Amino acid sequence: MEIKTRIKLSIILIVCMFAALTAGCVMGEGSLDDYLKDNGAENQCVTYYGNGGTFNENDTKTVMDVYYKPDSYIISSQQEKFSVNRIFYDFDAWYYGQLDGEGKPVLDKDGNLILTSKKLGDKEKIAAGEHKYVGAKWNAKVALEIYLVADGFDVTSGDTVYKNGDKLKTVNFGSDKYYGLSEKTDAVAAKDATFLSFYSDEACTNPITSVAKPGEANAENVKIYAKYLQGKWTVVRNATNVVTMFNNSSNGGNYYLFTSEPNGEIDCTGRKISLSSYNFNIKIEGNGVTIRNLKFESLGISGGPYSIFGRFAAEAKIKDLTIKDIEVSVTAKSNLNGLYLVTHGNDGADISGLKIENASLSVTSASLILNIQNNNTDNWLFGGYETDDMYLTEKAGIKVTAATLKINGEVLAENISK
Numbered sequence: 391m392e393i394k395t396r397i398k399l400s401i402i403l404i405v406c407m408f409a410a411l412t413a414g415c416v417m418g419e420g421s422l423d424d425y426l427k428d429n430g431a432e433n434q435c436v437t438y439y440g441n442g443g444t445f446n447e448n449d450t451k452t453v454m455d456v457y458y459k460p461d462s463y464i465i466s467s468q469q470e471k472f473s474v475n476r477i478f479y480d481f482d483a484w485y486y487g488q489l490d491g492e493g494k495p496v497l498d499k500d501g502n503l504i505l506t507s508k509k510l511g512d513k514e515k516i517a518a519g520e521h522k523y524v525g526a527k528w529n530a531k532v533a534l535e536i537y538l539v540a541d542g543f544d545v546t547s548g549d550t551v552y553k554n555g556d557k558l559k560t561v562n563f564g565s566d567k568y569y570g571l572s573e574k575t576d577a578v579a580a581k582d583a584t585f586l587s588f589y590s591d592e593a594c595t596n597p598i599t600s601v602a603k604p605g606e607a608n609a610e611n612v613k614i615y616a617k618y619l620q621g622k623w624t625v626v627r628n629a630t631n632v633v634t635m636f637n638n639s640s641n642g643g644n645y646y647l648f649t650s651e652p653n654g655e656i657d658c659t660g661r662k663i664s665l666s667s668y669n670f671n672i673k674i675e676g677n678g679v680t681i682r683n684l685k686f687e688s689l690g691i692s693g694g695p696y697s698i699f700g701r702f703a704a705e706a707k708i709k710d711l712t713i714k715d716i717e718v719s720v721t722a723k724s725n726l727n728g729l730y731l732v733t734h735g736n737d738g739a740d741i742s743g744l745k746i747e748n749a750s751l752s753v754t755s756a757s758l759i760l761n762i763q764n765n766n767t768d769n770w771l772f773g774g775y776e777t778d779d780m781y782l783t784e785k786a787g788i789k790v791t792a793a794t795l796k797i798n799g800e801v802l803a804e805n806i807s808k
Contacts, residue, residue: 431459432457434458434459434460434518434520435456436455436456436458437454437522437524438454438455438456438474438484438524438525438526439452439487439502439523440453440476441503441505441526441527441528442528443475443479443481443526445473445474446471446473452501460516460518461515462515462516463513463514463515464510464514464515464522466483466510474526476526476528478530479530479531480529481528481529482528483510484524484527485506485507485509485524485527486505486509487505487506488505489523502525505525505527510524529562529563530562530563530564530603530604532604533561533562533563534561534569534612536558536560536576536577537557537558537592537616538552538556538557538616539554539555539592539594539616539618540553540583540617540618540620541620542554542620543583543620545580545618547578550578558577558578559578563601563603567602568601568603571599571601573585580618582620582622583621583622584618584619584622584623584646585616586619586648587648587650588615588616589614589617597650601614619646623645623675624643624644625646625647625648626645626646626648627649628656629656629657629658630661631656632658633658633661633663638672639670639699640668640669640670641672642705644672645672645674646674646677647675647676647677649679653680654679654680655681655682655714656682658681658683658684661684661685662686662687664686665686665691665698665720666696666698666699667696667734668701669700669702670699670702670703670733670739673706674709676709676711679712680712680714681713681714682714685717685718685719686698686717686718688720689720690722690723691722691723692724693727694734695729697731697732698732698733699733700733700734701733701734701736701774702733702735702736702738702739702741703739704738706739706741707741708739708740708742708787709742710742711745712744712745712747713744713746713747713749714745715749716746716748717749718749718750718751720751720753721753722753722754722755722759723755726759728759729753730761730770730772731772731793731795732771732788732790733773733774734774735773735774741786741787742787743787744787744788745788745789745790745791746790746793747791748791748792748793749790749792751770752796755798762795762797765797767802771790771806772788778808779808782808789808791807792805792806793805793808
């Protein structure tokens with residue numbers, strides 16, 4: 391907006407602006423200093439730092455002093471005779487700079503003013519004898535383009551149908567060095583699909599949570615990719631999600647495990663879950679992820695039977711999941727109808743690629759537990775059959791490695807693999 395329509399500035403301000411832009415000139419027969427003094431403007435100044443930009447198409451001038459009469463409005467936006475420009479960037483606003491203990495501006499190694507979060511307002515005035523320091527804040531013109539990866543299906547968001555490879559959004563990098571990605575703001579809410587992760591590559595091998603703003607020499611937009619799963623899933627990304635999944639395992643639902651950790655593991659150190667006596671009727675796509683260091687603890691229980699997964703219902707499905715380095719601790723309060731490490735039954739569930747590795751089952755009051763009374767070690771992994779071997783003969787898809795059974799502190803079965 392032009393000065394004359396936005397704020398009515400005194401004529402001396404406009405003249406002083408022009409004088410400042412042509413430093414070294416004289417006003418008539420007198421010097422610039424004399425002119426400012428004669429008009430009462432020599433003691434009020436705003437120093438503008440271009441912070442990577444230059445003033446009035448002068449590619450060398452990066453700092454500008456503008457003098458004002460007392461109680462004048464301060465220039466807070468681009469003007470016809472006062473502008474700052476930076477290649478590949480859009481001007482955002484002027485912000486106040488940090489000052490040291492002596493009231494001097496704090497600069498970075500490149501001579502740019504380090505900014506505060508306080509923005510120079512549209513109608514701020516300068517008081518008599520005041521010197522202010524402000525710097526330009528910039529938004530990179532180069533944008534971030536987000537493209538859809540959906541293998542073999544379309545994604546519907548609102549009334550829009552997106553196909554694999556379509557552009558979902560274009561967003562500005564802003565003034566920060568990194569753009570933090572958010573599912574809420576940078577992905578689309580899908581009716582028939584589930585957002586999984588952002589990736590730097592179209593093949594979706596490198597998951598990312600932020601993008602570095604490119605340098606000034608790079609004028610091309612940056613492309614990243616948002617991968618979606620077909621259908622509605624609850625994505626399990628961390629230990630809290632793992633606990634929630636197990637606690638809701640009798641309520642139905644679809645769970646997809648995902649981690650950006652290079653080792654493909656979700657570490658659940660410090661998390662505890664109670665053993666289940668209910669039907670397990672959720673679907674888990676393990677995606678090759680390993681759940682590690684999870685502890686199951688049930689003290690003073692009765693009834694049952696109990697196990698990590700409960701009883702596999704016919705609707706249950708588990709695929710490509712490893713559970714590793716787990717501890718199961720149980721104390722029976724009264725008679726238990728059964729206690730098993732993995733499951734106490736299978737009603738026809740679809741289980742494939744489920745691995746239980748390095749698991750220990752520690753039991754107190756074992757005399758109260760039906761299947762391991764008298765130190766029986768033939769039937770403590772799986773229920774529903776007379777022995778664990780009979781279960782595995784009938785129900786494939788589960789592999790147990792390095793399992794240990796302790797009863798009242800004594801190891802009765804060690805390094806069992808089936």
